[in-house]
Amino acid sequence: MSSSLINTVTPEMIKRYNRPGPRYTSYPTVPVWNHGQFSEKYADSLYQEGLKDRPVSLYVHIPFCRQLCTFCGCNKYITGNKQKAEEYLSALDNEIAGVAKFLRSRKKLAQVHFGGGTPTYLNTDQLERVVKMIVSRFDVIQDGEWAFEADPRVTTNNQLEALYKLGFRRVSFGVQDLNRDVQKAINRNQTVKQSWQTLTNARSLGYTSINLDLVYGLPLQTHQSFCKTLEEVDKMRPDRLAVYSFAFLPGMFKSHKRAIKEKDLPSPEEKIQIYLEAIRFFSESGYVMIGMDHYALPEDELALALKNRTLHRNFMGYTTLHNMAQIGVGVSAISDFGDSYWQNSKDLDQYLGESCNKKLNPRRGIQLDKEDLLRRELIETLMCHGEISIPDFETRYEINFSKHFEKAWTQLEKFDQEGLLKLNSRKIDLTPIGMLFTRNIAMPFDRYLTESSSMNFSKTV
Ligand SMILES: C[S@@+](CC[C@H](N)C(=O)[O-])C[C@H]1O[C@@H](n2cnc3c(N)ncnc32)[C@H](O)[C@@H]1O
Ligand code: SF4
Structure with a gap:
């Protein structure tokens, strides 16, 4: 995206579009899933998956962290009590055994992702x-993607080495911002x-894909201070970068309410300037922008998938893999079987209790109908x-597009007039400026979103 295009984003546009909205890592979004006890239905879904021949992508949630970062919106549990982690590993073992049992046939494992919290909170024995x-219950395919998230403040070279020996080749490090005041x-x-x-250690051990996470819109962050962070990060030359918009949710996270002063947050205008600066900076330094908040070196497979139109998006972000049964294990973990979503309890003690009793017990779920799909x-x-x-959607779903999405169509015409997209009877084509507001453009297609339900989400800018 060129600097001149970026200059066409007006303050009025920002005002109009800076409203709460989903990030669409799933559709329907998590807040509309049903609550309840779904042991039997989930087991049944796993059984159905076992009969299908799709490979598995396994997400393992490790919720522990040593210290609370007050901006954090992840499912985490801050503790120095190592016993808790031991208890957790037993529960995890029970859950993975249960999942494997209900899958019936032994499944091929194509992708493993350890997320958190901080997976490297665990020591090398625990990680092993x-x-x-996992490997005792699945058939691990050669060249599968094994990735983990790690906090550079607590990740040792021993851990990086142990995880490399265990087959991990991808790592994502949290950086957020390098400015001391923001930190x-x-x-x-x-x-x-x-x-x-930490990045140099990972690279010299042979990790082939290193990602860094940054966050824009954090308290005390300014356009100028973030530029310095960008310059420093660019020198590290990671393969991938995620630059997330700070999801400030004081109604949902106590630490946001108590510890983040609203007056310290950059104004929406400054926040979008910071965002646009990141786009300009990384585009000029040779990265390819992937979707709204990711960047990759041109030879990275995400950049190639974007070019070849084989890019997909799931709970873990953008990916080249598709048509897998995504199984999430651990507290708050999400499973996606294509036509149903499930989420484990978000409460650690409840999760521990249920898994220790050898029960699989997602607490939320939704079965997708044709309209959802x-x-x-x-x-x-x-x-x-x-x-x-x-025409592609009309043929495959047997609909008349403009009639089927009559309300959304009116909205699309407005987006067209505002230069966010080009609309005709054959195509919806986002303009480079429209790409900045993809969340807003997706929202009219969300049949569950109402003015009040959208308030549960962070702002789109
Ligand atoms: C599980 S953490 C990464 C690993 C490790 N715990 C760490 O912090 O280094 C996942 C990432 O989510 C992002 N994140 C967390 N809370 C966020 C929030 N409220 N808004 C936007 N991004 C957030 C951060 O960039 C963070 O690195
Ligand atoms: S940002 Fe990472 S280290 Fe910090 S509390 Fe969240 S999960 Fe833990």
């Missing part, structure tokens, strides 16, 4: 145990040296490619 729990405001002191050192595919295509072929 988790891997053993103080989010209770996360992380020196530039710590980030550099259509809308999900539309939203995913918009998020990944910024382009919809109308």
Whole structure:
């Protein structure tokens, strides 16, 4: 995206579009899923998956962290009590055993992702145990994607080495912001040296894909201060970068309410300037923008998938893998079987209790109907490619597009007049400016979103 295009984003546009809205890592979004006890239905779904021949993508949630970063919106549990982690590993073992049992046939495992919290909160023996729990129950395919998230402040070279030996080749490090004042405001002191050192260690061990996470819109962050962070991060030259918009949710997270002062947050105008600066900066330094908040080096497979239109999006973000049964294990973990979503309890003690009793017990779930599947595919295509072929959807879903989405169509015409997209009877084509507001453009296709339900989400800018 060129600087001149960026200059066409007006303050009025920002005002109009900066409203709460989903990030669409799933559709329907999590808040509309049903609550209840779904042991039997989930077991049944796993059984159905076992009969299908799709490979598995396994997400393992490790919720522990040593210290609370006050901006954090993840499902985490702050503790120094190592016993809790031991208890957790037993529960995890029971859950993975249960999942494997209900899958019936032994499944091929194509992708493993350890997320958190901080997976490297666990020591090398514990990490090895988790891997053993997995490989003893699945057939690990060669060249599968094994990835983990790690906090450079607590990740040792020993851990990186152990995880490499266990088959991990991808790692994602949290950086957020390198400015000391911003770090103080989010209770996360992380020196530039710590980030550099951990990344260099990973690289020299042979990790082939290294991602860094940054967050824009944090307290005390300014356009100028973030530019310095960008310059420093660019010198590290990670393969991928995620630059997330700070999801400030004081109604949902106590630490946001108590520790983040609203007056310290950049104004919406400054926040979008920071965002646009990141786009300009990384585009000029040779990264390819992937969707709304990711960047990759041109030779990275995400960049190639974008070019070849084989890019997909799921709970873990953008991916090249498709048509897998995604199984989530651990507290708050989500499973996606294509036509149903499930989420484990978000409460650690409840999760521990249920898994220790050898019970699988997702607490939320939703079965998708044909209309949901259509809308999900539309939203995913918009998020990944910024382009919809109308005849393609009309043929496959047997609909008259403009009639079926009559209300959304009126909204699309407005977006067209405002220069966010080009609309005709065959195509919806987002303009480069429209790509900045993809979440807003996807929202009219969300049949569950109402003015009040949208308030549960962070703002789109
Ligand atoms: C599980 S953490 C990464 C691993 C490790 N715990 C760490 O912090 O280094 C996942 C990432 O989510 C992002 N994140 C967390 N809370 C967020 C929020 N409220 N808004 C936007 N991004 C957030 C951060 O960039 C963070 O690195
Ligand atoms: S940002 Fe990472 S380290 Fe910090 S509390 Fe969240 S999960 Fe833990």
